[in-house]
Amino acid sequence: MRFQDKIVWITGASSGIGEALAYRFASEGAKLIISSRREQELQRVKEKISGECLIICLDLTDSNSVDNAVNTAIEHYGKVDILVNNAGISQRAFAIDTQEIVDRKIMEVNYFGTINLTKKLLPYMINNGGGQIAVITSLVGKFGFPLRSAYAASKHALHGFFETLQLELKPHHIYTTIICPGRIKTNVSLHALNGDGSVYGKMDAGQEKGMKVEDCAQKIVNAIYQKHREIYIGKADTLMIYLKRYLPSLFHFIASRIKPL
Numbered sequence: 565m566r567f568q569d570k571i572v573w574i575t576g577a578s579s580g581i582g583e584a585l586a587y588r589f590a591s592e593g594a595k596l597i598i599s600s601r602r603e604q605e606l607q608r609v610k611e612k613i614s615g616e617c618l619i620i621c622l623d624l625t626d627s628n629s630v631d632n633a634v635n636t637a638i639e640h641y642g643k644v645d646i647l648v649n650n651a652g653i654s655q656r657a658f659a660i661d662t663q664e665i666v667d668r669k670i671m672e673v674n675y676f677g678t679i680n681l682t683k684k685l686l687p688y689m690i691n692n693g694g695g696q697i698a699v700i701t702s703l704v705g706k707f708g709f710p711l712r713s714a715y716a717a718s719k720h721a722l723h724g725f726f727e728t729l730q731l732e733l734k735p736h737h738i739y740t741t742i743i744c745p746g747r748i749k750t751n752v753s754l755h756a757l758n759g760d761g762s763v764y765g766k767m768d769a770g771q772e773k774g775m776k777v778e779d780c781a782q783k784i785v786n787a788i789y790q791k792h793r794e795i796y797i798g799k800a801d802t803l804m805i806y807l808k809r810y811l812p813s814l815f816h817f818i819a820s821r822i823k824p825l
């Protein structure tokens with residue numbers, strides 16, 4: 565019971581990694597806030613949780629919705645100990661085929677929505693004497709990858725923002741964990757956007773072979789507990805981080821040959 569009575573707010577909790585995180589944190593004694601756009605799916609998740617769990621519907625692209633969500637969370641629990649910024653959308657289109665509106669939509673959800681929620685909650689965490697913030701970026705927050713230009717850009721941007729927070733918030737006792745998963749078996753590719761903004765709607769073969777979502781959630785919860793600054797989660801795909809860092813030419817050779825779907 566490492567998170568007994570801690571207030572943990574998880575975005576994107578209606579499916580995939582966020583849903584698995586909700587079950588994991590609940591099993592460790594946390595009191596939850598679960599958020600996303602689809603109330604019915606959040607209700608389905610809540611029904612599987614025996615402890616306290618508050619649903620707050622939230623669209624990260626709508627600033628009023630974010631304001632209301634923060635107010636509701638604080639009115640209900642008085643504080644948030646841990647914010648897990650998990651919600652996000654992916655992309656399945658070449659950069660040249662991706663319309664500007666799609667580039668902007670992916671940045672709105674993954675980057676601007678995430679930093680907006682974080683910044684609105686931060687004053688409450690500081691007043692409360694501290695807290696923790698986790699953000700789920702991606703291995704492609706560390707390197708580019710075909711069919712993911714806007715997605716990789718949005719995740720790289722999160723690294724710039726949250727690495728800065730790590731430095732700025734130390735005096736306020738706020739710890740930030742940046743989590744970079746590789747391929748995890750969720751519906752992320754089903755929800756990804758094509759270049760024209762339509763939904764891709766397919767389970768990619770690469771996704772299908774990804775790490776089990778429950779194993780990923782366990783590693784994330786451990787990293788948050790241990791207050792790690794940055795972790796990489798996945799199978800052999802995590803090696804790409806080290807190839808890029810130490811053998812960039814080999815990285816480039818391999819990355820341009822890996823199947824992106």
Ligand SMILES: NC(=O)c1ccc[n+]([C@@H]2O[C@H](COP(=O)([O-])OP(=O)(O)OC[C@H]3O[C@@H](n4cnc5c(N)ncnc54)[C@H](OP(=O)(O)O)[C@@H]3O)[C@@H](O)[C@H]2O)c1
Pocket residue numbers: 575576577578579580581582599600601602603605622623624625650651652653654673700701702703744745746747748749750751752753755774
């Ligand atoms: N699966 C992977 O291989 C993988 C790898 C690296 C990183 N990630 C990252 O992990 C996070 C979770 O992804 P997942 O794999 O669990 O995918 P997922 O099953 O598609 O979950 C995405 C979640 O984000 C929520 N969401 C999307 N747009 C939103 C918006 N405008 N406002 C609020 N919530 C929104 C969705 O809920 P609603 O539709 O109900 O709003 C859903 O709960 C994402 O940030 C993703 O980029 C995933």
